[in-house]
Amino acid sequence: xxxxxxxxxxxxxxxxxxxxxxxxxxxxxxxxxxxxxxxxxxxxxxxxxxxxxxxxxxxxxxxxxxxxxxxxxxxxxxxxxxxxxxxxxxxxxxxxxxxxxxxxxxxxxxxxxxxxxxxxxxxxxxxxxxxxxxxxxxxxxxxxxxxxxxxxxxxxxxxxxxxxxxxxxxxxxxxxxxxxxxxxxxxxxxxxxxxxxxxxxxxxxxxxxxxxxxxxxxxxxxxxxxxxxxxxxxxxxxxxxxxxxxxxxxxxxxxxxxxxxxxxxxxxxxxxxxxxxxxxxxxxxxxxxxxxxxxxxxxxxxxxxxxxxxxxxxxxxxxxxxxxxxxx
Numbered sequence: 001x002x003x004x005x006x007x008x009x010x011x012x013x014x015x016x017x018x019x020x021x022x023x024x025x026x027x028x029x030x031x032x033x034x035x036x037x038x039x040x041x042x043x044x045x046x047x048x049x050x051x052x053x054x055x056x057x058x059x060x061x062x063x064x065x066x067x068x069x070x071x072x073x074x075x076x077x078x079x080x081x082x083x084x085x086x087x088x089x090x091x092x093x094x095x096x097x098x099x100x101x102x103x104x105x106x107x108x109x110x111x112x113x114x115x116x117x118x119x120x121x122x123x124x125x126x127x128x129x130x131x132x133x134x135x136x137x138x139x140x141x142x143x144x145x146x147x148x149x150x151x152x153x154x155x156x157x158x159x160x161x162x163x164x165x166x167x168x169x170x171x172x173x174x175x176x177x178x179x180x181x182x183x184x185x186x187x188x189x190x191x192x193x194x195x196x197x198x199x200x201x202x203x204x205x206x207x208x209x210x211x212x213x214x215x216x217x218x219x220x221x222x223x224x225x226x227x228x229x230x231x232x233x234x235x236x237x238x239x240x241x242x243x244x245x246x247x248x249x250x251x252x253x254x255x256x257x258x259x260x261x262x263x264x265x266x267x268x269x270x271x272x273x274x275x276x277x278x279x280x281x282x283x284x285x286x287x288x289x290x291x292x293x294x295x296x297x298x299x300x301x302x303x304x305x306x307x308x309x310x311x312x313x314x315x316x317x318x319x320x321x322x323x324x325x326x327x328x
Contacts (some may be wrong), residue, residue, distance in 0.1 A: 027208040063220035083112035083163065085244055086149035088135070089276070091145035094298075095130055100320060105131040106298040107144065112275060117268075118288050119278045122295035128279050131295075134159055134248060135277075148245075165243040167267075169253040171234030178207060181233055185240030197236040200270045203229065235267065245275045252282065268318065283323040284314075292316075 029079060071258050087268040089108040096103045105127045112118055122128050123196065133139040134146055137153030153160055157254055182187050182197065194214065198204045210216045225233070231251055238246060248267065264285040267276075278289065287306045294302035294316075302313055309316040316326055 023285060025280045040050065048106070086155075086275075087114060087147075088112040088245070089145075089147045092148050093134065093141045095139060095142050097130075097133060102298075103142070104298050105141075108298070108300065110293070110300075114275055115273060116279070116291070117276045117289045118294065119280060119289040121283070121292065124256075125297075126295040127298040130298075132166075132249065132279070135247070136164065152269060161243075162249060163243055163247045164245045165238045165241055166247045166249055167231070167234055167238055167251050168249040169251060171231065172235075173218050173230060173233060175218055177212075177214065177219070178216050178218060178233065181218055182214075183239060184238045185237040186242070194236075194241065197239040199234045200239060200266075201232040202266055203232045203236065210323055217305055226259070227255050228263050231255075231263055235270065239270055243274075245277070248276065248278045250279055250281065257284075264288075283320045286320075 041185070088111070090108050092105045093105055093108045094106045108127075108131075120128055120131065130139065134141060135148070135153060137156065140152075140154060146164060148156070148160075150310070156163060174184075179191075179194055182194050185197075191214075195204065198207055198214075207213060207216070251267065252263055255263065259281070261284065268288045270305055280286075289306065292302070292304060292306060292309060302309060302316060304312070310320065
């Protein structure tokens with residue numbers, strides 16, 4: 001469209017110049033025309049680009065609309081629901097996305113007790129992401145029930161974030177100080193509380209060695225902090241928020257083996273009193289989990305402790321040994 005508009009402008013300019021030479025149009029009219037048209041074109045060009053991109057974003061818009069329809073706008077009766085040490089209970093939960101040919105999750109039954117450590121493994125498309133969205137109330141089961149404590153996740157409204165925190169592979173750190181990034185977990189946190197959580201995640205010596213300490217700006221720290229250190233900043237934020245349930249969504253992706261082991265050791269140490277759900281492709285560190293669950297096509301195909309699976313599941317044993325060889 002920009003090319004066509006440019007050709008039209010050249011043709012109009014040529015015609016106007018010819019008419020000006022003939023004396024039919026004053027040259028000042030041409031200048032006026034140019035001053036009016038070009039600002040208009042600057043406003044029209046972005047619109048045409050945006051229109052061309054609408055189909056690419058149509059699927060995302062449909063998903064947002066679907067989530068909006070299923071998430072309650074207000075907590076029932078206006079009460080803020082609480083659950084200090086909630087059990088997570090799934091009873092024959094199935095979920096099928098609109099226009100999908102089969103369920104993403106199929107009659108999943110699972111109980112996770114307060115303080116239990118669960119590892120959830122599976123290939124892409126196995127149902128892990130669907131499980132997380134159901135847990136946050138972004139989706140509602142097509143069949144069956146999912147309860148956190150005594151209530152479905154959607155009933156908590158925005159209060160679900162007081163129950164569940166997430167540490168993913170690329171936590172967002174804002175362009176403000178290190179302290180403010182950590183304080184997002186608890187707005188009224190004291191400096192002593194912040195110093196305590198950075199000590200727990202083993203960042204205190206490094207942060208206090210910086211010229212501005214906790215006042216260091218993250219756009220500067222983003223360049224000098226490693227991937228593992230950025231994960232520790234995000235983990236400190238979660239510790240400050242102090243939710244009873246913590247989801248670790250591929251938290252060590254992209255880290256070198258030594259950093260991965262160190263970060264996992266810190267995570268298991270600092271979250272020992274929390275309910276932890278670890279989503280991962282790596283099998284390193286699973287010795288620390290109470291249960292390991294394999295999902296395949298929305299169904300549980302393997303479940304047990306690390307020791308049980310090593311003894312009784314050749315597939316798990318093979319994957320574990322292969323992972324150790326790769327990371328060693």
